[in-house]
Amino acid sequence: MAMESSLWSTCDYSHNVTFFYNLVGKKISVEWATRDVVVIGVGLTVCVIVVLANxxxxxxxxxxxxxxxxxFYLLGNMAAADLFAGIAYANLILHTGPWTSTLTKEQWYIRGTLIDMxxxxxxxxxLAVAVERHxxxxxMQLHSKMPKRRVVLLIVCIWAVSIIMGLVPSLFWNCECDLEDCSTVAPLYSRRFLIFWAILNLLTFFIMVAMYARIFFYVRYQISHMSQHTSEIRQTVVSLMKTISIVLGAFVICWMPGxxxxxxxxxxxxxxxxxxFEKFCLVVAECNSLxxxxxxxxxxxxMRxxxxxxxxxxxxxGGNNPRELSPVGIYPRLPEGTAGCVLRSEEQAVCPETSSKEDSWTISGV
Structure with a gap:
C-alpha cells in the first residue's frame, strides 16, 4: 500500500490532458451536441458585447x-480588465467541447491562465474602486487627492498580482505530482489551490461589503440631516445609494455561485x-464584466x-459625412474645482457651488 501511494505521488509529466479528465471523471465530448453549439453561440455573443462595451x-x-x-482612471482600468476577460472567455469557448482532447498541456494551462488573470x-x-469611493x-471630497503616480502604481500592482495568480497553477501549484489532489472542475489544477483562490476572493468580497456598508450607512445619515439643503443634493445622494446597492447585488449574483x-x-x-453546474457559474461570473x-x-x-x-x-x-466637433472634444480640461460643472449650452457652463462641505455632494458620477 505504501509503495502504491508513493507511485501515485510521483511526478510524471508524460500524461496528456485526456488522462487527467478521465482521472477525475470529467467527460470530454466526442462530437458536437446541440447544447455545445448553443453554449458557444451564446458565449461568443456575450464576449463580443463585453469587448465592445468596455x-x-x-x-x-x-x-x-x-x-x-x-x-475614472480606475474605471478605465477595470474596463480594460473586463475587456481582457471577454477575450479570455472567447479563447476558452473556442478551445472547449470536442476540441479539449486536442489541446496540449501547455495550451490547456494558457487557457486557464488567461481566465484566472x-x-x-x-x-x-x-476593490480599488471601492477603496477610492470610500x-x-x-x-466629502469632489475627487480623490491621490496623485497620478500613485494611481499608475496601483494599476500596475493590480495587473502584477493578476499575472502572478494566473501563472501559479501552471508553474508549480498543480496536481501533476499528486494525482489525488486533482480538481474535478479544472482537472490539472490542485484542489488546494482552488481552496486558496476561492477563500482569497471571498475575503476580498467581505472587505468590499464592509466598505460599501459603511458608505451606505454614512450616506443614509447624511440624508436624514439634509432637510435644509437643496433637492439636487438629496437626489445626488439617493442616486449614490442606488449605485452602491446595484454594485453589491451584481457582485453577489455574479461571483458567489462560482x-x-x-x-x-x-x-x-x-x-x-x-x-x-461549473459552466453556468463561469458564464454568470463573465457577465459581471458586462x-x-x-x-x-x-x-x-x-459618460452617456x-x-x-x-x-x-x-x-x-460610416456615412461619409464630415465630422463635427463636440464640446467633449473642444472644451479644455476643467480644473478640479469646476469638475462638477453641468454643460447647458455650447457657450455657457453652469457650476454648482462647492464652497461648503455639503455642496461637494453635487458632483456627478458613481
Whole structure:
C-alpha cells in the first residue's frame, strides 16, 4: 500500500490532458451536441458585447478630459480588465467541447491562465474602486487627492498580482505530482489551490461589503440631516445609494455561485458534483464584466453624453459625412474645482457651488 501511494505521488509529466479528465471523471465530448453549439453561440455573443462595451468606456475616458481623475482612471482600468476577460472567455469557448482532447498541456494551462488573470484583475479593480469611493465619500471630497503616480502604481500592482495568480497553477501549484489532489472542475489544477483562490476572493468580497456598508450607512445619515439643503443634493445622494446597492447585488449574483463551486470542489472533490453546474457559474461570473460598465459608467450623465458623441462620430464617418466637433472634444480640461460643472449650452457652463462641505455632494458620477 505504501509503495502504491508513493507511485501515485510521483511526478510524471508524460500524461496528456485526456488522462487527467478521465482521472477525475470529467467527460470530454466526442462530437458536437446541440447544447455545445448553443453554449458557444451564446458565449461568443456575450464576449463580443463585453469587448465592445468596455472598449467604449476606455475610449470615452481617454477622449473626455473631464474624466481625467483617479476614479475614472480606475474605471478605465477595470474596463480594460473586463475587456481582457471577454477575450479570455472567447479563447476558452473556442478551445472547449470536442476540441479539449486536442489541446496540449501547455495550451490547456494558457487557457486557464488567461481566465484566472482576467477574473483576478476584474476583482482587484472592483476593490480599488471601492477603496477610492470610500475615501472620497467619507471625506466629502469632489475627487480623490491621490496623485497620478500613485494611481499608475496601483494599476500596475493590480495587473502584477493578476499575472502572478494566473501563472501559479501552471508553474508549480498543480496536481501533476499528486494525482489525488486533482480538481474535478479544472482537472490539472490542485484542489488546494482552488481552496486558496476561492477563500482569497471571498475575503476580498467581505472587505468590499464592509466598505460599501459603511458608505451606505454614512450616506443614509447624511440624508436624514439634509432637510435644509437643496433637492439636487438629496437626489445626488439617493442616486449614490442606488449605485452602491446595484454594485453589491451584481457582485453577489455574479461571483458567489462560482466561488462557492470552487470552494466545494476543493474541499469535497468528486463528491461536490461541481461539473454539473461549473459552466453556468463561469458564464454568470463573465457577465459581471458586462454589468460593470453599465453600473459604473452608464449611470453617469457625462459618460452617456460622451458615448452618444462617439457613436454619432462613427455614424457620420460610416456615412461619409464630415465630422463635427463636440464640446467633449473642444472644451479644455476643467480644473478640479469646476469638475462638477453641468454643460447647458455650447457657450455657457453652469457650476454648482462647492464652497461648503455639503455642496461637494453635487458632483456627478458613481
Amino acid at each position: 472598449l467604449m468606456v476606455m475610449v470615452a475616458i481617454s477622449m473626455n478630459h473631464r474624466f481625467h481623475f483617479p476614479i 482576467s477574473l483576478t484583475a476584474s476583482v482587484g479593480n472592483l 475615501q472620497t465619500i467619507i471625506t 466561488l462557492v463551486t470552487l470552494l466545494l470542489d476543493g474541499l469535497l472533490g468528486k463528491a461536490s458534483h461541481a461539473n454539473a 454589468v460593470n460598465p453599465i453600473i459604473y459608467s452608464l449611470r453617469d450623465e457625462e 453624453r460622451t458615448f452618444k458623441w462617439i457613436l454619432c462620430c462613427l455614424c457620420r464617418r
